Amino acid sequence: MTTSPTDPGTPTPEVPEELRNNVAITPLAKLLDPIYNWSRRNSLWPLGFGLACCAIEMICAASSRYDFARFGMEVFRATPRQADVMIISGTVTKKMVPTIVRLYNQMAEPRYVISMGACASGGGPFKEGYSVVDGIDKFLPVDVYIPGCPPTPQALLNGMIAMQEKIDNQSIASAPWYRKGDPTAEVVPVPVLGPDLVDVRQLDVIKEEAAKVEAEVETAVNA
Amino acid sequence: MTESILNTPQAGSAAGIYENPVDEAIAILKERYPGAVADDPRDNYSGLVVNAGSIVEVAQALRDDLGFNYLSSVTGVDLIEDNKLEVVYHAYSIEKGGSAVVLHVQVDRDDPVVPSLVPIFPGANFQEREAWDMMGIRFDGHPDLRRILTWDEFHGHPLRKDWHEPFYEADHKPFGSRWPGGSVRRAEEHNPFGKNVQYPPGWVPTGEEYEVETNMYEGVTVSREATPGLKTDKVIVNMGPQHPSTHGVFRMVVTLDGETIVGLKPVMGYLHRNHEKIGERNTFIQNIPYTDRLDYISSMSNNHGYVLAVEKLMGAEVTERAEWIRILMVELTRIVNHLWALGFLLNDLGAMQTPMLYFYIERELILDFFEAAAGSRMMCNYMRFGGVAYDLPDDVRGQPTMQFLHDLIYDRIPKALEQGDGLMTGNEILRNRSIGVGYLSPEDAIAYSTAGPVLRASGIPYDVRRAEPYSYYEHLDFDVAVRYNGDIYDRFRIRMDEMRQSLRIIEQVLPHLKATEGQPVVGSKPQYALRMPANGEAYGRVENPKGELGYYVTAKRRSSNPERYHVRAPSFINLTALEKMTVGHKVADSVAILGSIDIVLGEVDR
Ligand code: SF4
Numbered sequence A: 001m002t003t004s005p006t007d008p009g010t011p012t013p014e015v016p017e018e019l020r021n022n023v024a025i026t027p028l029a030k031l032l033d034p035i036y037n038w039s040r041r042n043s044l045w046p047l048g049f050g051l052a053c054c055a056i057e058m059i060c061a062a063s064s065r066y067d068f069a070r071f072g073m074e075v076f077r078a079t080p081r082q083a084d085v086m087i088i089s090g091t092v093t094k095k096m097v098p099t100i101v102r103l104y105n106q107m108a109e110p111r112y113v114i115s116m117g118a119c120a121s122g123g124g125p126f127k128e129g130y131s132v133v134d135g136i137d138k139f140l141p142v143d144v145y146i147p148g149c150p151p152t153p154q155a156l157l158n159g160m161i162a163m164q165e166k167i168d169n170q171s172i173a174s175a176p177w178y179r180k181g182d183p184t185a186e187v188v189p190v191p192v193l194g195p196d197l198v199d200v201r202q203l204d205v206i207k208e209e210a211a212k213v214e215a216e217v218e219t220a221v222n223a
Numbered sequence B: 001m002t003e004s005i006l007n008t009p010q011a012g013s014a015a016g017i018y019e020n021p022v023d024e025a026i027a028i029l030k031e032r033y034p035g036a037v038a039d040d041p042r043d044n045y046s047g048l049v050v051n052a053g054s055i056v057e058v059a060q061a062l063r064d065d066l067g068f069n070y071l072s073s074v075t076g077v078d079l080i081e082d083n084k085l086e087v088v089y090h091a092y093s094i095e096k097g098g099s100a101v102v103l104h105v106q107v108d109r110d111d112p113v114v115p116s117l118v119p120i121f122p123g124a125n126f127q128e129r130e131a132w133d134m135m136g137i138r139f140d141g142h143p144d145l146r147r148i149l150t151w152d153e154f155h156g157h158p159l160r161k162d163w164h165e166p167f168y169e170a171d172h173k174p175f176g177s178r179w180p181g182g183s184v185r186r187a188e189e190h191n192p193f194g195k196n197v198q199y200p201p202g203w204v205p206t207g208e209e210y211e212v213e214t215n216m217y218e219g220v221t222v223s224r225e226a227t228p229g230l231k232t233d234k235v236i237v238n239m240g241p242q243h244p245s246t247h248g249v250f251r252m253v254v255t256l257d258g259e260t261i262v263g264l265k266p267v268m269g270y271l272h273r274n275h276e277k278i279g280e281r282n283t284f285i286q287n288i289p290y291t292d293r294l295d296y297i298s299s300m301s302n303n304h305g306y307v308l309a310v311e312k313l314m315g316a317e318v319t320e321r322a323e324w325i326r327i328l329m330v331e332l333t334r335i336v337n338h339l340w341a342l343g344f345l346l347n348d349l350g351a352m353q354t355p356m357l358y359f360y361i362e363r364e365l366i367l368d369f370f371e372a373a374a375g376s377r378m379m380c381n382y383m384r385f386g387g388v389a390y391d392l393p394d395d396v397r398g399q400p401t402m403q404f405l406h407d408l409i410y411d412r413i414p415k416a417l418e419q420g421d422g423l424m425t426g427n428e429i430l431r432n433r434s435i436g437v438g439y440l441s442p443e444d445a446i447a448y449s450t451a452g453p454v455l456r457a458s459g460i461p462y463d464v465r466r467a468e469p470y471s472y473y474e475h476l477d478f479d480v481a482v483r484y485n486g487d488i489y490d491r492f493r494i495r496m497d498e499m500r501q502s503l504r505i506i507e508q509v510l511p512h513l514k515a516t517e518g519q520p521v522v523g524s525k526p527q528y529a530l531r532m533p534a535n536g537e538a539y540g541r542v543e544n545p546k547g548e549l550g551y552y553v554t555a556k557r558r559s560s561n562p563e564r565y566h567v568r569a570p571s572f573i574n575l576t577a578l579e580k581m582t583v584g585h586k587v588a589d590s591v592a593i594l595g596s597i598d599i600v601l602g603e604v605d606r
Helices: A028-041 A053-062 A097-106 A117-122 A153-168 A200-222 B002-006 B021-032 B052-064 B122-135 B212-219 B275-281 B287-292 B299-314 B320-348 B354-374 B401-425 B428-434 B442-447 B453-457 B488-515 B570-582 B587-597 B601-605
Strands: A085-089 A112-116 A144-146 B037-039 B048-050 B070-079 B084-092 B101-108 B113-115 B138-140 B235-239 B251-257 B260-267 B536-544 B547-555 B564-568
Touching: A028 A153, A053 A085, A053 A117, A053 A153, A085 A097, A085 A117, A112 A117, A112 A153, A117 A144, A144 A153, B021 B037, B021 B048, B021 B052, B021 B101, B048 B052, B052 B084, B052 B101, B052 B113, B070 B122, B070 B547, B070 B564, B084 B547, B101 B113, B122 B138, B122 B570, B235 B587, B251 B587, B260 B570, B260 B587, B275 B287, B275 B564, B287 B299, B299 B320, B299 B536, B299 B547, B320 B354, B320 B401, B320 B488, B320 B587, B354 B401, B401 B488, B428 B488, B428 B587, B442 B453, B442 B570, B453 B488, B453 B547, B488 B587, B547 B570, B570 B587, B570 B601
Parallel strands: A085 A112, A112 A144, B048 B101, B113 B138
Antiparallel strands: B037 B048, B070 B084, B084 B101, B235 B251, B251 B260, B536 B547, B547 B564
């Protein structure tokens, strides 16, 4: 009797000499993980929606010259229920972000977000404007950022491969989406549009700021 | 009709006082409405100043009696120093061609009310809504004056000069924080909310904020009348902003009776990126890369319109070689755009991906050429005031450039078009789905201010390259493509025709490129620290693949930033006619009709 290399407490059965070529003993997770990850990494189905200029390069990456079907990613789904990865391909505006968050909430776990291009990652050339969200990561957890304006199709491919590598390193044993209280399954509260975009997680800060202004007005009046 | 346009004397070349239709119209208007209209007194401003009260009368006369029947653009301007707001109208004559009659209406900044021109020019509809949204100018008598690019509860009118965005630093670039010391600050760190938002002072959320899902429908008439004898309701179906057929983040709210469309309201603004506000902060040259991102499929021709406008203002000469390169680039852009427009249209008609992939190869070849010339496939940022940024590259994809272009123009693209024609033009499914669908009459096409292939497919041979030639188009031999049925099928075929005409133009340009080799590609005027020599306004317009793209730019003497910078976006204005085209058709057709207009959301929403 030897003990398992990963878990010294569990005894591993002895394999008879003549079967050694055919039988290998590994922990279950170690056996399943590669299969599980292999199947997921090679069928990353993106949600088919384009936001802006970057979407054009995304379509190019899906077409014959760059062809990301080679990596199992070509099946653009029109509904979030069937999609694994959301490619934020362009400028996220304040008017659009409630819809994007709602779409994200409708995707089934495990779900991933790729932020394609300068705009999605941080507002890009339009950051200084009044109606643009300065980065989708203000609302959604992003897995891979791809720089560029627009990123070339090659850059997008590179980003998708980085996404695959990330998946390779995941393990069923620790995957959050099969556990209770999974943080990735949390519903992101949908922002609302008031006089400006309102992130409902920030209501307290907004009220504080309003109170500050009021106090200022009062001191001004008293003085 | 083509003939009459070709023979029209152009503005500026007129010898006699009334040989120029614009001067004639202005003289007649002044005579007929003394007291209500007057010459614009400002330096380098053209056209008339009209009393707000008389604008409807004047516009009517302009359309009915003087033949200026095409209202191209409506622009709001903030004249903060005079405490006034101004609306600028550009009206053209479809029959006579030539330049615009420009009308300026000025109103008090605190109570800006202008009578709406929608009853006379329905094409003003969305543009007036835009001016209301951005500037806060109220248009009396407008049928549906709601915000269009922002949302109903938005705080303030962002293009007013005294309205500041959350990450505001200074009125004009270069910002002090980046130059000369170069200590860049992160805007988020200076904002109490850590993101790009601001609220009116003291504003507290009530929980009854704008609900995108429901409030949007308020502008749509929910009709519940039943058909006699049958209990039926009309239903409202929402398509978009995330919908595979809306070509981006566009939204249509469709009212249906059974499967037939009885009403359609486009909802836009989902890609509103503050193009104009940023444009007024930028220096002149900084705007060129931003124009790339308007109609992001045709960046080269967007550059062209803008540099034309600024060149008019600064009085720059373009070198000969640069003009030929520009024409080469914009005509290639037209081909790039139409190849994909047709691919998308066929996609919408059910030919999933196939035509697109067939056309894709030639498109990629052209993009490779753009990349070799400008450094980027899509966002070329290639034109400069007085020329272009770089000369043509020595070689493209391992081939000498001229050889590459020659192969492309004489061999690859004609073959691709041939193949496309063979696969699609006679295709029965395509014909059945598109002939007679989405009809737009020639009168409506003009009234709704549609432009480009949409206008020409309805039988109006109006093309800016002929009507008011810019660059060297005057010297080039080509036909204005025109078709007469005004349906989806003709809008498909006209794009095929236009690509062939573009090839014809490029064939004429190639020898000039050879002949001018080695000559300068940009004039000698300074580009970077450009200061305007004088006050003035300029309107630069080009025939973009989508239609007439116009830039209205005003500037002050010695300033290095545009005072007002407005884009007349063809995709945006062509959408005004969408409801007209779709009503009466089945809901599935609305998708194809939208595809036949060929919109790009970057330009619709700016
Ligand atoms: S990153 Fe550049 S190309 Fe992409 S959406 Fe933004 S502006 Fe367009």
